[in-house]
Amino acid sequence: xKMAKKCSVFMLCAAVSLSLAACGPKESSSAKSSSKGSELVxxxxxxxxxxxxAAVAAFEKEHDVKVKVVEKPYxxxxxxxxxxxxxGTGPDVLTMPGDQIGTAVTEGLLKELHVKKDVQSLYTDASxxxxxxxxxxxxxxxxxxxxxxxxxxxxxxxKELPKTLEEWYDYSKKTADGSKFGFLALFDQIYxxxxxxxxxxxxxxxxxxxxxYNPSDIGINNEGAVxxxxxxxxFYKDGLFPAGIIGExxxxxxxxxxxxxxxxxIISGPWNVEAFSNAGINYGITKLPKLEKGKNMSxxxxxxxxxxxxxxxxxxxxxxxxxxxxxxxxxxTRYEETKEVPAVKSLANDPAIMxxxxxxxxxxxxxxxxxxxxxxxxxxxxxxxxxxxxxxxxGKADPKQALDQAAETAKGQIKAKHSGK
Numbered sequence: 001x002k003m004a005k006k007c008s009v010f011m012l013c014a015a016v017s018l019s020l021a022a023c024g025p026k027e028s029s030s031a032k033s034s035s036k037g038s039e040l041v042x043x044x045x046x047x048x049x050x051x052x053x054a055a056v057a058a059f060e061k062e063h064d065v066k067v068k069v070v071e072k073p074y075x076x077x078x079x080x081x082x083x084x085x086x087x088g089t090g091p092d093v094l095t096m097p098g099d100q101i102g103t104a105v106t107e108g109l110l111k112e113l114h115v116k117k118d119v120q121s122l123y124t125d126a127s128x129x130x131x132x133x134x135x136x137x138x139x140x141x142x143x144x145x146x147x148x149x150x151x152x153x154x155x156x157x158x159k160e161l162p163k164t165l166e167e168w169y170d171y172s173k174k175t176a177d178g179s180k181f182g183f184l185a186l187f188d189q190i191y192x193x194x195x196x197x198x199x200x201x202x203x204x205x206x207x208x209x210x211x212x213y214n215p216s217d218i219g220i221n222n223e224g225a226v227x228x229x230x231x232x233x234x235f236y237k238d239g240l241f242p243a244g245i246i247g248e249x250x251x252x253x254x255x256x257x258x259x260x261x262x263x264x265x266i267i268s269g270p271w272n273v274e275a276f277s278n279a280g281i282n283y284g285i286t287k288l289p290k291l292e293k294g295k296n297m298s299x300x301x302x303x304x305x306x307x308x309x310x311x312x313x314x315x316x317x318x319x320x321x322x323x324x325x326x327x328x329x330x331x332x333t334r335y336e337e338t339k340e341v342p343a344v345k346s347l348a349n350d351p352a353i354m355x356x357x358x359x360x361x362x363x364x365x366x367x368x369x370x371x372x373x374x375x376x377x378x379x380x381x382x383x384x385x386x387x388x389x390x391x392x393x394x395g396k397a398d399p400k401q402a403l404d405q406a407a408e409t410a411k412g413q414i415k416a417k418h419s420g421k
Contacts, residue, residue: 038314039066040321043091045074045304051334052325059324065317074304078104085109085311092318093325095142098130098303099372105133106376111308111315113137115323122328127343129211130303130371139305140326141343142334146369147192147299148361149289150258150272151265153282161265164290165196165231165297168265172240175264181242184254185267187232188246188393190220190385191300192267197228198298199291204373204381215377215414220385221403229392229399236393246393258283269302270341270358285357287365296368303343303371335359380413 044052049069056067070091072080077094081104084090096104104110113131120128120137127141151161162168162183172182186192194204201224206217219225235241244253255272257263259279267288276283288297306322308315324330331342335353341362342353353359372378388406391397397405 036064038063038317039068040092040314040318041090042067042069042321042325043072043077043080043094044069045095046071048074048338048340051337051340052330053337054333055325055330059321063317063320067321075100078109081109081309081311082107085309088311090309090311092309092312092314093322094307094309095304096139096307097372098127098139098141098305099374099378101131101138101305101307102133102373102375103379104307105138109310110138111310111312111319113139113308113319113322115140115319119323122345123343124345124348124366126301126366126369126371127303130301130374131305133374134212135210139307140322141303141305142326142331143304143338143340144343144362144366145270145302145304145341146362146365147195147267147269147288148358148365149265149286150268150276151284151286152258152261152263153284154261155264158284158286161286162289164292166292168289169231169235169240171264172235173238176240178239178242179262181257181263182240183235183265184241184245184257184263185235186245186250186254187235187241188250188386188390190382190389193229193232193385193389195267195288195297195299196232196291197225199295200224200228200231202226202228204378205375213373213375213377215375215418216411218381218407218410220381220410221400221407226400226403229389229403232389233392233395233399237395241393246390270339270362273339273358285361287361287368299365299369300372301366301369304340377414377418380410380417384409384413 049071052069056069060067074095075097077096078100081090081094115137123141124144127144131137131139131141162171168183175182187196194202197220202222203219205213205215206219208214242253244250254266255268258266259276259281261281288299290296306326308318308322312318328344328346331344332347332350332352334340335342339356339358341359347353348363384406388402391402392399
């Protein structure tokens with residue numbers, strides 16, 4: 001998904017000494033009196049403020065403060081913070097994609113969060129890791145998303161679903177005729193192609209023992225990545241993917257083919273649940289298929305978080321609000337209103353959430369997935385990798401040649417732009 005990639009697929013901050021419980025922040029009477037009459041500004045995602053309406057009202061009452069909620073596209077909030085923060089018109093709490101965390105921290109836009117381990121332990125390991133930079137916490141996860149498989153039940157039943165990507169290739173060979181297709185994916189983009197490449201042993205960055213990324217170890221052109229790209233190339237070479245799903249407009253073509261009933265299955269994400277429902281498609285959702293030898297396809301986990309602005313004049317109170325909004329009770333309420341899957345571990349098997357097919361698919365797929373790397377060097381991977389995959393998709397280069405060039409380009413850009421930090 002272009003949207004998830006560019007903004008995708010991790011979060012937060014504030015230097016404070018507080019006593020925080022898992023169900024939300026607790027304050028001393030002196031802390032309450034010092035916050036009395038204060039006003040906090042929260043930037044929430046578009047059409048998602050309904051999810052925190054009750055929590056905000058409860059926080060205002062408990063702390064005798066005013067909280068103003070402003071809706072902004074979550075992927076662009078950091079851009080606005082760069083201008084509005086120094087001008088004094090920015091938020092105290094904002095929301096953002098986890099893969100922007102590293103860049104935001106490097107630019108000094110976020111405050112470090114100081115919350116107890118029992119609060120951090122509320123969330124899945126992958127989601128909380130997405131908020132860490134140099135072993136410091138800069139956000140609390142509010143929602144997770146990952147790619148899943150959507151299939152048209154009027155074209156293929158659940159029992160007929162191929163179990164592996166190779167079986168989907170065989171299915172598509174039998175059904176694709178140039179106007180109708182079997183399985184489709186935006187494999188000319190690393191956001192999607194990584195699901196295949198990593199399944200064979202490819203990776204974006206290697207990791208140190210402490211779990212931090214090593215930007216000098218790039219694995220997009222290793223043996224496994226090349227093998228995965230070769231499988232991807234077969235779908236294009238054999239006419240199983242239409243030429244229209246290559247490039248910038250590919251996502252629109254792919255989604256149109258599915259909503260028009262011309263594709264049996266596509267890889268997309270929970271962000272399309274409402275759109276596909278509104279289109280009247282009788283669809284099902286499940287985790288991504290396996291690869292040969294039973295290896296599960298991976299995917300990038302996108303994490304949305306609550307973060308505290310480095311420009312907040314009420315950073316201590318803003319941290320309390322971030323903790324409160326992301327606690328277990330309010331995370332469940334937010335899901336009920338927005339249908340975005342929460343990152344709280346204890347909610348993974350909550351009946352109210354698991355009755356949703358989309359939530360079940362995201363939860364299951366997340367078991368085989370990793371957060372989109374949140375270090376600034378990731379910005380140097382997207383374009384070279386996408387360009388390489390597009391030459392692979394169009395047959396202009398073999399996978400090894402294309403991925404070797406992408407890796408060299410990425411290394412050069414990382415050295416030029418990040419070696420001085």
